[in-house]
Amino acid sequence: MNQHPKLAIIGFGTMGQAICAGLVEASGYPAQQIQAADCHPAHAKVRAEALGIGLSKDAEAAVKAAEVVLLCVKPKDLKDLLAGLTAAGALDHKPLVVSIAAGTTLAFLDAHTPEGTPLVRAMPNTPCSIRKGMTVLAPGKGVSEAQLATARALFEPLGRVMDLDEKHMDAVTGLSASGPAFVFVILESLAEGGVQCGLPRAVAVELAAQMTLGAASMVLETGRHPAALKDEVTTPAGCTIAGLLALEDGRIRSVVARGIERATQVAAGLG
Ligand SMILES: NC(=O)c1ccc[n+]([C@@H]2O[C@H](COP(=O)([O-])OP(=O)(O)OC[C@H]3O[C@@H](n4cnc5c(N)ncnc54)[C@H](OP(=O)(O)O)[C@@H]3O)[C@@H](O)[C@H]2O)c1
Structure with a gap:
């Protein structure tokens, strides 16, 4: 398969x-x-036009023409x-399908695609849009090394990529896919602390974000x-x-860890 296979995003x-x-703006994937x-x-017309990609209602035509199909609909809509x-x-032409x-x-x-369709399960996160993403891949049974490499090549320009056994995918979802939302709340809280102590809000947000990044x-x-x-x-x-002990008084470790546990439980029930 060529370096930039024909891709359908459904x-x-x-x-x-x-x-x-991430693909078009940050990694030069041809629109x-x-x-x-x-x-x-x-x-999403304005966004698609800005990126220079084609966008229509016709999923069948897009999939028929594609070498790789990226399924980005909600779990309830997949069936x-x-x-x-x-x-x-x-x-029928057996494109590589990445969900x-x-x-x-x-x-x-597997049960809802034609027999022999090569399947890869992927769990990316929103920071993929600025090439700071984390994506975990789990290949299906019939997927060749070359096909897995094609899936990997799709996400590698968007950040880090890791292969894991499928049994970990719900925990991956709870931690690294839901995780940006948790970190945004924590970042907001850090900034609020700065504001409470007299920092202008914009300064507090910048300090909190750069500190977290570092x-x-x-x-x-x-x-x-x-x-x-x-x-x-x-x-x-x-x-x-002194600050750490105040955080421990608020049970910060178990609160954050339980948040991941809860998100993982809900992720497991979405399919
Ligand atoms: N959001 C995250 O941070 C995140 C991270 C990792 C993985 N995921 C996974 O990514 C998937 C998409 O999530 P999202 O947050 O991007 O959802 P979203 O914003 O709702 O996007 C899904 C889009 O697919 C459209 N759609 C539904 N059925 C379709 C069909 N048959 N053909 C074509 N388009 C169809 C929806 O249209 P309508 O709104 O009109 O139905 C909607 O515009 C989910 O399965 C989720 O589990 C999400």
Whole structure:
């Protein structure tokens, strides 16, 4: 398959647009190689035009012409979508089908596509739109190394990519796909703390965001445990340990961890 296979993005909402923007704007994927389809194309017309990609209502035509099909509809819409595509023979040429639907298993996808359709389950996140994404891939049974490499090549320009066994996909969804929303709330809270202590809001938001970026980058770039990095900031009898103890009084660790657990449980029931 060539470096930029003909790609159909089915469902051009939040994630379809985020992935498409990352591909076209940030990684130079040729816009003329991408055709999107959405139930209500008028909603995303301006975005599609800005990216230079084709967008219509016709998912069948987009899939028939594609070498790779990226399914970006909600889990509840997948069954009808796949039934329609299968009935129309749109998958008969066996394109590589990559689904990003939360909670939707490879077994479900297999049962609702023509026999032998190569399937990959992917879980990206919204930071893919600015090439800071995290995507986890789980290949279906019949997927070759070359096909998995094609799926990987689609997401690699958008951030980090990891292959994992499918059994981890719901936890991945709860942590790295829902996670940006949790971090935005935490960032907002950090900024509120700054505002409470007299910082102008815009300054507080910038400090909170750059600090979070720096701290996360230290974990990724040094490979060191977050606890060791935390200890280095924590001078005996200093201000950081005082702040940490206040956070522990509010049970910050279990509150955040339970949030991931809850999101994982709900993700598992979405398919
Ligand atoms: N949002 C995230 O951060 C995130 C992260 C990782 C994975 N995901 C997964 O990504 C998928 C999409 O999520 P999203 O947040 O992007 O949802 P979204 O914004 O609702 O986008 C889905 C789009 O698909 C359209 N659609 C529905 N059925 C269709 C069909 N048969 N043919 C063509 N288009 C169709 C919808 O149109 P209507 O609105 O008119 O129905 C909507 O515009 C979900 O399965 C979700 O689990 C989301």
